[in-house]
Amino acid sequence: MNNPQLDSDGRLRHLLSIEGLPKKILNQILDTAESFAGVAEREVKKVPLLRGKTVCNLFFENSTRTRTTFEIAAKRLSADVISLNVNTSSQSKGETILDTVDNLIAMHADMFVVRHAQSGAAHFIAKHVPEHIHVINAGDGRHSHPTQGLLDVFTIRKYKPDLHNLRVAIVGDVLHSRVARSEIHALTTLGVPEVRVIAPKTLLPAEVEKMGVHVYHDIKVGLKDVDVIMMLRLQNERMNGAMLPSAQEYFKTYGLTQEKLKLAKPDAIVLHPGPMNRGVEIDSSVADGKQSVILPQVTYGIAIRMAVMAMLSGGQGGN
Amino acid sequence: MKIHIKNGHVIDPKNKLDSKLDVFIEAGKILSIGSMPEGFFASHTIDASNQIVCPGLVDLSARLREPGEEYKATLVSELQAAVAGGVTSLACPPDTDPVLDEPGLVEMLRYRAKQLNLAHVYPLGALTRQLEGKSLSEMGELKDSGCVGFSQANIAIIDTQVLWRAMEYAATFGFTLFLHAEEPFLARGGVAHDGEVATRLGLKGIPSAAEALALASILRIASETKAKVHISRLSTAEGVEMIRAAKAQGLNISCDVSANQLHLTEHDIAYFDANCHLKPPVRTQRDKAALSAGLKDGTIDAICSDHTPVDDDAKLAPFAEAEIGATGLELLLTLTLKWATSEKVPLSNAIAHLTQHSANILGIPAGDLSVNSDADICVFDANEYWKITSNALKSQGKNTPFNGLELAGKVKTTLVHGQVVYQHN
Numbered sequence: 169m170n171n172p173q174l175d176s177d178g179r180l181r182h183l184l185s186i187e188g189l190p191k192k193i194l195n196q197i198l199d200t201a202e203s204f205a206g207v208a209e210r211e212v213k214k215v216p217l218l219r220g221k222t223v224c225n226l227f228f229e230n231s232t233r234t235r236t237t238f239e240i241a242a243k244r245l246s247a248d249v250i251s252l253n254v255n256t257s258s259q260s261k262g263e264t265i266l267d268t269v270d271n272l273i274a275m276h277a278d279m280f281v282v283r284h285a286q287s288g289a290a291h292f293i294a295k296h297v298p299e300h301i302h303v304i305n306a307g308d309g310r311h312s313h314p315t316q317g318l319l320d321v322f323t324i325r326k327y328k329p330d331l332h333n334l335r336v337a338i339v340g341d342v343l344h345s346r347v348a349r350s351e352i353h354a355l356t357t358l359g360v361p362e363v364r365v366i367a368p369k370t371l372l373p374a375e376v377e378k379m380g381v382h383v384y385h386d387i388k389v390g391l392k393d394v395d396v397i398m399m400l401r402l403q404n405e406r407m408n409g410a411m412l413p414s415a416q417e418y419f420k421t422y423g424l425t426q427e428k429l430k431l432a433k434p435d436a437i438v439l440h441p442g443p444m445n446r447g448v449e450i451d452s453s454v455a456d457g458k459q460s461v462i463l464p465q466v467t468y469g470i471a472i473r474m475a476v477m478a479m480l481s482g483g484q485g486g487n
Numbered sequence: 488m489k490i491h492i493k494n495g496h497v498i499d500p501k502n503k504l505d506s507k508l509d510v511f512i513e514a515g516k517i518l519s520i521g522s523m524p525e526g527f528f529a530s531h532t533i534d535a536s537n538q539i540v541c542p543g544l545v546d547l548s549a550r551l552r553e554p555g556e557e558y559k560a561t562l563v564s565e566l567q568a569a570v571a572g573g574v575t576s577l578a579c580p581p582d583t584d585p586v587l588d589e590p591g592l593v594e595m596l597r598y599r600a601k602q603l604n605l606a607h608v609y610p611l612g613a614l615t616r617q618l619e620g621k622s623l624s625e626m627g628e629l630k631d632s633g634c635v636g637f638s639q640a641n642i643a644i645i646d647t648q649v650l651w652r653a654m655e656y657a658a659t660f661g662f663t664l665f666l667h668a669e670e671p672f673l674a675r676g677g678v679a680h681d682g683e684v685a686t687r688l689g690l691k692g693i694p695s696a697a698e699a700l701a702l703a704s705i706l707r708i709a710s711e712t713k714a715k716v717h718i719s720r721l722s723t724a725e726g727v728e729m730i731r732a733a734k735a736q737g738l739n740i741s742c743d744v745s746a747n748q749l750h751l752t753e754h755d756i757a758y759f760d761a762n763c764h765l766k767p768p769v770r771t772q773r774d775k776a777a778l779s780a781g782l783k784d785g786t787i788d789a790i791c792s793d794h795t796p797v798d799d800d801a802k803l804a805p806f807a808e809a810e811i812g813a814t815g816l817e818l819l820l821t822l823t824l825k826w827a828t829s830e831k832v833p834l835s836n837a838i839a840h841l842t843q844h845s846a847n848i849l850g851i852p853a854g855d856l857s858v859n860s861d862a863d864i865c866v867f868d869a870n871e872y873w874k875i876t877s878n879a880l881k882s883q884g885k886n887t888p889f890n891g892l893e894l895a896g897k898v899k900t901t902l903v904h905g906q907v908v909y910q911h912n
Contacts, residue, residue, distance in 0.1 A: 172758055187687065266803055286805035287689035288759030308805070310689030346689060373686035374694070 172294055182294045182303040183476050185312035186353035194357055198322050200475035201468070207244055208470065217478050218247035224277040225251040226268070227306070228284040233442055234306050234316075237466070238281045241473035250277070269293055273301065279480065280304065287311035287346075302480040304473075310344050316441055317350025319472040321358060323465045324396055327437050331355075337364040337390055337432075338381075339422060340400030340449050341371045347441045348400055349379070356380040366390035367422065370411045387422055391431040399424055399440040402449050415448045425451045429459065437461045488530055489513050490905060491523070495535025495866060499542060500839035501855035510540055512862040515905035519858060531907075533900055535866050541838050543575025543606075543863035543901065545845040545854045547665075547743050548719055549794035549816055551608070552883075553599070554592065555584030560796035560883040562596075565816065566605035568882035570909040572817040573865030573898040574792070575606050576846070576853045580665075581613040582640035588613035588624045590632035597633045605908050607863070609849055611638040611665055614653050620644035623653055626662055635849045636717070638665035641766050645671060647704055654714035663715045663850070668701035668726065669693070669767060678807045680770040684753035690806060693768050695723040702726055706733045709740060717848050718742035720793055722767035724777030731786040741848050742786075744778050745793035746815060746822035751775075751888055761802045761809035762888040765793070779830055782840060789845040790826075792819040796884020814884035821896040822889070824869060834869065862905035871897040 171188050175181040180193055207213055223242040225235055235251060242249045254268055269280070279302045282290045287309030294303040307313040321331075328334055336355055342348040342365050355363050356379070365376060366384045377383055384390030391397065407415040424438065438450075438460045446452045455462060490512040497508040497520060504520065511518045511527055518524055549569065552560035569577055579596075581587035587596070593610050600608035612634035613624045626637055637657060644650040657664050674697040679685040681692025702718070706729060709716045721727060721742050730742050751769040763769055781787040795812025802809045819841065827837035846854025853863055874893045877885040901909035 264800075264803065265805070284805065286807050288807070289805040291759050292805045308689070309807075310691075312689065349687070349689060374681045374692055375683045375686055378683045379687065 172291060180479050183314050183480065184290045184294055184303065184305045186314050186317045186350050186357065187312070189357070191357050191359070194318070194354065197318055197472065197475050197479060198325060200479060201322055201471040204471040204474040204478070205468065207474070208467070214244055214246055216246045218242065218245035218481055221247045221278040221481060222276060223247045223249050223279045223281065223477065224272050225249065225281045226254060226272065226283070227252065228254045228265070228289070229307070230255070231283055231307070233466070234283065237469045238306060238473050241470050241477060244470070245474055245477055247477070265289065265293065266296055269297065273297065277301065279477065281306050283307045285309055304476060304480070307346055309346065311346050311349065313346040313350050315469065315473050315476060316347050317354040318476070319465060319469040320351050320398060320439055320441070321354045322468050322472055323439060323461055324437070326464070326468070327461060328395055332359050332361065334360050334396060335362045335364070335394045336360055336396040336398065337366055337394045338398045338400065339366045339387065339390070339424065341402050341406065342367050342376060342400065343371045343373045344403065344406065345400050351398055352379050352381055364390050364394065368412070387428060388431060391428055394432045395436055397424065397429070397432060397436055397438045399438065399450050401441060401443065402445055407448065419448055423447070423449055423451060424454050426453055426457070429454055439465055442466070488905060489528060490531045490533065490862070490902070491529035492533045492535050492540055492864070492866065495538050495540035497540045497856065498835045498838050499856040500835050501843040502857060504856065505835045510856065510864070512902070512905045515862055517856055517858055517860055517862050520856060533866065538866050538868050538899055539834070540864060540866050542842040542854050542856050543865050543903065544573050544820060544841045545849065545851070546574045546577040546794065546816065546819060547789055547791040547845050547848060548745070549574070549577040549579055549792055550796065551579050552796060553583065553596065559798045562599055563603060564881065564883040565794070565796065566600065566603055566608070568814070568816040568880065569606040570901040570903065571881045571898060573820050573867055573901055574816055575863035575865065575901060575903050576609060576851060577606055578609045578611050578635060578849055580611050580638050580640040582618060582642070586613050586618050587611070588616050588629070590625065590628045593629060593632040593634055604903070604906070606903060607853070609635040609851055611636050613637070614639050614664060615644065615649065618642045620646060620649055623656055626657060627660065630660070630662060635851060636663040636665050638719070639667070641667055641669070643669060643671045643701060647708065650704065651708050651712065654708050654712040654716070658712050658714040661715065663717055663848070665717045665719050666705055667719045668698050668705060668721070670697045670700040673697040673700060678764060678768070679756060680753045680768045682753055682771060684756055688756065688759065695725055695770065695774070698723045698767065699725045699729065702729050706738065706740070710736070710738055713739065715739045720745045720748070720767055720791065721778065721781070721787060722748055722770050722774060724774045727777045727781035727786055731781065734786060741788045743789040743791045743845070744782065744787050746790055746819055747793060747813065747888065748775065748778055749790065749826045750822060755888060756806070759806040760888065761804070761806055762813055762886050762890070764806055764809050764811055765813060766811045779826065783830065783832060788840070789848060790819070790823050790840045791845070792816050794882070796882050797886050799885060802886050812884070813887050814880060814882040815887070816882060817880050818875065818887065818889060820865070820867060820898060821894040824896040825894055828895070862902055864902040865898060866900040867896060867898045869896055871895065873897050
């Protein structure tokens with residue numbers, strides 16, 4: 169079957185998921201991001217790679233952080249940016265996704281950054297756009313959030329450059345998490361030898377071990393000797409119900425506290441995709457502690473998104 | 488009209504015919520098979536050299552979308568599709584709009600279908616009013632208006648007391664219940680088999696246990712009430728095992744599998760192919776193998792098309808939002824032949840799953856070539872390959888996971904009541 173993300177020459181055409189991307193392309197994105205990381209330090213924080221291009225942020229689901237970082241990334245590449253929150257406008261009037269997309273194509277958008285509550289939405293849009301238009305998935309349902317996965321491994325690589333010698337734990341609601349799925353694919357593709365997922369059975373999808381991870385239910389066992397801890401956000405609506413009895417009990421069993429952090433290697437780093445629920449999945453003292461790399465993640469997120477946009481439109485690095 | 492079908496290879500599982508024989512038809516009935524009756528002068532001769540002549544196919548589940556959903560399909564389009572696929576009798580589930588729970592609606596549907604003079608339509612009446620699973624429909628009245636059985640379509644009866652009463656009442660009069668086994672709470676929100684692929688794609692899963700749980704209730708109540716139950720579209724290995732055990736215990740039960748399930752697995756969803764959004768979901772290789780084995784050993788009685796035409800727009804959405812269903816009437820025969828070839832099943836056994844067995848389940852006079860029976864006949868070339876092309880299908884529903892596939896088994900001529908209703912050029 170054709171990989172919808174690559175063109176016939178094996179170059180990146182869309183970024184829809186980490187799954188299906190060869191290691192070479194992942195490294196190329198990370199290396200390109202490295203070259204863009206310096207742009208923010210300059211007096212003029214801009215490069216002209218996307219001058220004259222129009223990037224359209226098409227958000228069918230609310231987001232502040234992701235949308236903002238995509239906007240900043242596009243603007244630093246000198247693109248024109250339109251941001252649409254579709255769930256509050258046309259979708260409520262009965263317009264279909266394709267109607268919305270077709271209208272924006274008619275306005276000569278060159279690139280779509282798409283977020284949607286349904287898994288597969290970005291693939292669906294990518295299948296229907298003309299050849300010259302590129303689609304970046306900014307999160308589709310539970311499926312994928314590739315730029316988040318990439319910025320997470322970029323962050324890990326910054327602090328722990330030898331990926332082939334790492335033990336990584338992903339903790340929390342893997343079942344509903346597109347971030348977890350992207351992280352797992354990114355880590356396993358880049359050769360991280362041991363990826364663990366730690367969660368109660370209610371928050372793990374069926375046959376998750378087939379994604380190449382080791383499953384732990386006891387966080388005290390799962391965190392032992394890990395180099396990297398990647399926390400996942402727990403959505404409010406899942407804190408009390410059939411998945412979990414209460415946020416308090418979740419914090420007690422799976423929340424990352426200083427005490428549990430001590431089980432990991434002393435130089436372990438802590439990541440979180442944000443926004444955080446302090447006192448639910450993570451204790452403030454850990455989130456703000458010296459092992460936390462949560463804010464650098466946000467900064468690197470801009471470089472990663474610049475790299476992806478530049479590569480999709482055929483550009484190289486930021487030097 | 489006197490018709491002579493000559494030089495064809497006749498396969499009629501019920502009458503154990505499997506050889507080169509001529510068929511003679513007069514006044515819509517089969518007059519004789521083998522030797523020409525004295526004084527027979529054919530007004531029309533069909534040369535079936537190198538072709539198979541078998542009973543017209545009997546499909547246990549084909550949605551026609553009338554009344555109420557004519558934007559998806561119409562009686563005309565779907566009955567033309569049926570005869571193009573060699574299907575001469577079909578049962579349609581009651582989930583139309585309005586629901587088939589009123590004798591008047593059933594009469595109207597049958598009348599309109601009859602006027603078209605294509606395939607015979609045998610409606611399955613709603614088992615409960617509005618398919619709500621609360622109160623029984625007027626089964627007796629519906630039977631009198633032409634229903635051959637009662638079904639809940641894809642909607643489960645949640646209240647086991649209602650299910651029990653429905654079976655008791657149906658059993659009183661010997662009516663057959665057609666039930667799809669899926670426990671609705673476990674399946675809630677699910678769109679794909681709960682396994683490796685759903686996990687990878689982030690799709691909400693329907694566990695195999697949803698089928699097993701529903702089956703357990705249905706089989707237990709059927710055993711108490713002695714109701715005659717047909718399980719529609721089995722999908723799991725565990726389900727096959729449960730039916731096998733129930734039959735061994737002597738329960739009055741039958742079941743079918745959709746042609747889709749004989750060929751597709753969760754991996755066919757690939758990158759969110761909405762054509763594979765089906766009910767029940769396509770499951771694993773292991774389930775597929777168990778379904779195939781179940782057909783071979785007689786645990787599963789029949790293969791249905793699960794024909795569910797959907798308008799193009801309804802599939803133009805992300806996987807979970809894309810409407811469930813695929814077109815199937817024109818693919819039933821070729822998909823069954825593909826299964827039979829790959830599983831080394833004799834052609835006559837495969838055809839029995841599409842004719843004799845399904846007709847028995849519906850209790851209708853069809854599915855065989857007995858002398859004096861209605862001349863409903865399918866003539867096909869088992870070796871001719873054709874490419875499945877959505878837009879060339881007669882069905883108004885163009886969506887199929889098999890689009891582009893080249894398969895053997897082309898229907899050449901279909902007769903209903905001794906009249907040629909389809910002729911392939």
